[in-house]
Amino acid sequence: MTPIVITGTDTGVGKTVFAAGLTAALGASYWKPVQSGLEEATDSQIVAALSQRPVLPETYRLRRPASPHLAAEDMDIEIDLAQLCLPQVDGPLVVEGAGGVMVPLNRRVFFLELFAGWNAPVILVARTQLGTINHAALSLMALRGAGCRVLGVAFVGAAEPEVEQTIAEMCQVRHLGRLGPLADLTHETLAHAFQDIDLDAIRSAL
């Protein structure tokens, strides 16, 4: 079993779409340990459709579309890290966090600590729009400070070569490629776009 963690600089940056593409490309399984918000399509449903690969059930399914610690409290539960051990599967396992690294799981623990405890390589998904250098650099500093092995940064959005290069150089992080904006998001269009992602670098680091 080879886990790989997908985190992001923020919510809505493209983690789920990237994770779906990666799950398909690696022939992996996907796991979203904590899902907040059940009204819209969940990340697991989106990944199942886009990757056409096995999706494991979420450990915590929280109704409110809010930070997991608040969504859990709404349901009178507290997220217990002992319940969030990496599941054993054959082959690669793509694991998606919620939001970014400093999202609270409960009143004491951030996602970052969970990732560090798993000891699994991490890919940071970043948008290409203005503001991303700051968010990417902060996220990388936090990940490295916690002892996480960062495999690289994957970008989502329109090309911004100067911005992407600045992050790669100043943060000394591998640029894993970029998923451009897809007008029609399907299994096929995503698989095609994923040809721009450096899968060899990802595979060799697993």
Ligand SMILES: Nc1ncnc2c1ncn2[C@@H]1O[C@H](COP(=O)(O)OP(=O)(O)O)[C@@H](O)[C@H]1O
């Ligand atoms: N490459 C892309 N092309 C077009 N739309 C995208 C792309 N990546 C993400 N999106 C859209 O952006 C929104 C946020 O993406 P998502 O992957 O759910 O982000 P996150 O998991 O970081 O919250 C979704 O509506 C998704 O369909």
Ligand SMILES: [Mg+2]
């Ligand atoms: Mg997501």
